[in-house]
Amino acid sequence: MKYSYISHLYCPKCGNTYETSEQYQLCTCGSPLLVDYDLEGISRNLSPDVLALREPSLWRYHELLPVENAANVVSLGEGMTPLTLFPRVGENMAIEKLYMKDEGLVPTGSFKARGATVGVSKAREVGVKELAMPTNGNAGAAWGLYAARAGMKATIVMPYDAPEITRNEVALSGANLYLVNGLISDAGKIVAKAVGDYNLYDASTLKEPYRIEGKKTMGLEIAEQFNWQLPDVILYPTGGGVGLIGIYKALKELKALGWVEGKLPRLVAVQSTGCAPIVKAWEEGRRESDFWKDSETLAFGINVPKALGDFLVLDAISDTEGCAVAVDDESMLQEQEKIAQMEGNFICPEGAATITAARKLRENGWIGADETVVVLNTGAGIKYPDTVQVKPEMLKKEDTIVKKVEESES
Amino acid sequence: MKYSYISHLYCPKCGNTYETSEQYQLCTCGSPLLVDYDLEGISRNLSPDVLALREPSLWRYHELLPVENAANVVSLGEGMTPLTLFPRVGENMAIEKLYMKDEGLVPTGSFKARGATVGVSKAREVGVKELAMPTNGNAGAAWGLYAARAGMKATIVMPYDAPEITRNEVALSGANLYLVNGLISDAGKIVAKAVGDYNLYDASTLKEPYRIEGKKTMGLEIAEQFNWQLPDVILYPTGGGVGLIGIYKALKELKALGWVEGKLPRLVAVQSTGCAPIVKAWEEGRRESDFWKDSETLAFGINVPKALGDFLVLDAISDTEGCAVAVDDESMLQEQEKIAQMEGNFICPEGAATITAARKLRENGWIGADETVVVLNTGAGIKYPDTVQVKPEMLKKEDTIVKKVEESES
Numbered sequence: 001m002k003y004s005y006i007s008h009l010y011c012p013k014c015g016n017t018y019e020t021s022e023q024y025q026l027c028t029c030g031s032p033l034l035v036d037y038d039l040e041g042i043s044r045n046l047s048p049d050v051l052a053l054r055e056p057s058l059w060r061y062h063e064l065l066p067v068e069n070a071a072n073v074v075s076l077g078e079g080m081t082p083l084t085l086f087p088r089v090g091e092n093m094a095i096e097k098l099y100m101k102d103e104g105l106v107p108t109g110s111f112k113a114r115g116a117t118v119g120v121s122k123a124r125e126v127g128v129k130e131l132a133m134p135t136n137g138n139a140g141a142a143w144g145l146y147a148a149r150a151g152m153k154a155t156i157v158m159p160y161d162a163p164e165i166t167r168n169e170v171a172l173s174g175a176n177l178y179l180v181n182g183l184i185s186d187a188g189k190i191v192a193k194a195v196g197d198y199n200l201y202d203a204s205t206l207k208e209p210y211r212i213e214g215k216k217t218m219g220l221e222i223a224e225q226f227n228w229q230l231p232d233v234i235l236y237p238t239g240g241g242v243g244l245i246g247i248y249k250a251l252k253e254l255k256a257l258g259w260v261e262g263k264l265p266r267l268v269a270v271q272s273t274g275c276a277p278i279v280k281a282w283e284e285g286r287r288e289s290d291f292w293k294d295s296e297t298l299a300f301g302i303n304v305p306k307a308l309g310d311f312l313v314l315d316a317i318s319d320t321e322g323c324a325v326a327v328d329d330e331s332m333l334q335e336q337e338k339i340a341q342m343e344g345n346f347i348c349p350e351g352a353a354t355i356t357a358a359r360k361l362r363e364n365g366w367i368g369a370d371e372t373v374v375v376l377n378t379g380a381g382i383k384y385p386d387t388v389q390v391k392p393e394m395l396k397k398e399d400t401i402v403k404k405v406e407e408s409e410s
Numbered sequence: 411m412k413y414s415y416i417s418h419l420y421c422p423k424c425g426n427t428y429e430t431s432e433q434y435q436l437c438t439c440g441s442p443l444l445v446d447y448d449l450e451g452i453s454r455n456l457s458p459d460v461l462a463l464r465e466p467s468l469w470r471y472h473e474l475l476p477v478e479n480a481a482n483v484v485s486l487g488e489g490m491t492p493l494t495l496f497p498r499v500g501e502n503m504a505i506e507k508l509y510m511k512d513e514g515l516v517p518t519g520s521f522k523a524r525g526a527t528v529g530v531s532k533a534r535e536v537g538v539k540e541l542a543m544p545t546n547g548n549a550g551a552a553w554g555l556y557a558a559r560a561g562m563k564a565t566i567v568m569p570y571d572a573p574e575i576t577r578n579e580v581a582l583s584g585a586n587l588y589l590v591n592g593l594i595s596d597a598g599k600i601v602a603k604a605v606g607d608y609n610l611y612d613a614s615t616l617k618e619p620y621r622i623e624g625k626k627t628m629g630l631e632i633a634e635q636f637n638w639q640l641p642d643v644i645l646y647p648t649g650g651g652v653g654l655i656g657i658y659k660a661l662k663e664l665k666a667l668g669w670v671e672g673k674l675p676r677l678v679a680v681q682s683t684g685c686a687p688i689v690k691a692w693e694e695g696r697r698e699s700d701f702w703k704d705s706e707t708l709a710f711g712i713n714v715p716k717a718l719g720d721f722l723v724l725d726a727i728s729d730t731e732g733c734a735v736a737v738d739d740e741s742m743l744q745e746q747e748k749i750a751q752m753e754g755n756f757i758c759p760e761g762a763a764t765i766t767a768a769r770k771l772r773e774n775g776w777i778g779a780d781e782t783v784v785v786l787n788t789g790a791g792i793k794y795p796d797t798v799q800v801k802p803e804m805l806k807k808e809d810t811i812v813k814k815v816e817e818s819e820s
Contacts, residue, residue: 052463053462053463074754075494076492076512077491077492077493077512078492080490082486082487083487084486084487102486105517107512107514107515107754109514109519109790145750145755145756146754147754148751148752148753149753149754149755151498155811164795167802168795169792170802172751173754173756174751177802178803178805178811179804180806181804181805181807189807190805190807190811194810197811197813337582340558340579340584341558341582343558344484344517344555344556344583345517346551346555346579346582380792381579381582382518382575382578382579385575388581392577392580392588392589393587393588394589395590395591396590397591397600400607401588401603401604401607403565403607
């Protein structure tokens, strides 16, 4: 039995195909490339029941992943993150079956580790020695550290305003770290130049075909965790959009395998009102988005003014009868606090955005009260310390706590 | 079949016993209380093979945990953290089979979540409405957030110098947060007073009997992840010591169940040279430690000048033919960087301390080259941003990356 049933790369725009033992970036037509598998082969040789006995990491799905030789896998045990019922917040917004998948519980504290483990592993398999990428922080942290584990060199360029902790992660990994006084789009231009100048592997979002395969495991896991019964709605915070594209790809593959049946979940792309190019395109009924000028949001991971895969995101939400929703920063922060106080989870602002969006869509009736809804928290709240304002009471050693009567009696 | 096979509480010092439906803190003799189980009942009704089919959280071991009604479980999907081979660092220190168990991958980013999920769940079961505790940061974050999930009130007192991110976690949880200009021992005194004044449940380390049960799951998982073959050595960063006591308790229970055989792993308590009361007691052949004056270490989690369970730690390392080792802060930081660059993992200083200790013990021959060694990384490095000094190159939008020739050719 084969470790991977990868068959070839194909272009979702022009239909061109490529084989998978060489290094490829974009299609000659400029579109991202996607991976195809011999799904019939998997169907004949693998039953979903077998998966339950495998270790709880995303590599349990190795037949559906692109790495052909297990020895190339660069893993830190990432994946099989919890899918947790949020009963109190769910009741609060009248969605009884509200689940959060917690991507804070992976190495580097964000879902970017999924893309990095698969992307770096496959890069190793096709002989990459040095990669480069722009990042809003978390992807750079993940790729920097996984590249280090693979013994690969990495050059990472991130905006000066990206979360400071992600600088530390990249620096500690030994990668070459550059900060740019601009946005991820500016970092991208610098990386593109360096890729040309020094013949590096371009690991920018969707410029290599494999990180999406890592991210699709979120979709595989959701299906397996619901025992191969799909939820009704999945909400995803959308910057580059690879997570959403990946989940959609996973669900289609599972359907082709016959492991799931019926209607696919409606996929919802959630953005910030300060950077909502895909929401705008969606509302205008267009298939591609325009560059969003002067974008700004504290949810740094979704501050992406123009995503290379925007058309894939728009296809995915259109095909599944989903939608795109923008929420403002203030609402995200309120939701973040509510989640901590009602559910005990310190999620990131991007994750909080999906909860706000679910609330809005329930209020306007787009989500029904008895539907099963999954929101993705794409990272740990501890990576964003500045979202919380703290004014604790200061005590001296000899002080005692004086509680207000209301407090101790309530 | 019962959810839990808990039988009673007992005092490891005076032998007194207590039943488990009431709230208890310390034994009347002043010692911490431990939980005992009907291991014969478990042995008759549960086979370890069944566990493999359960969800990947520590609650898979519910028969060996104290919560009797599953409805009381307060969980965020914690546990079954990766046990990852560190091949390059292992080779570097001539320990081929060096594994790290990564406790950064749990809610709140530290192993404290294990104690909190079990401690808060059992507190709910015995009717606790409000708890209080001192903390060096991570335990407070975990208990604050799990208490919030349980709908329970919490009062948390931490040193002003504790990691800032843990303040944010506690504050966001809605707990009452107080900072004290002192050490955890000073915070402990303030909590003890408040517990008396307001009749609160004292959730201080080992003053309630159940958090240790959560922490013992690290030992259960290590055994299961090695397919019920035990490693030779386990190194644990030791502050309050509950993790080490818990692992020891787990291993003894597994042995009594007949799920593991042979010699128990040698347990190693790792401390900082700036706060090494247990190492000192160990070296002096004593059964209890003295208060360590003016303790100081950047590994904040192990800055505990006097642990209530010191005698249990010393017993555990003595019974298993283990030892206690102190390492300095400088070595920890070097090891932290090495782990990131060679293994791609950003671990916390406490975790790095265990690697340094393993290196020392290998150098002096205490650990053999062919032994299987497990170190515990008790938290995510991202919770300690200040351990990394970063001086990245700053670019303007129009700049290009100029790589040194050595760099691009090496």
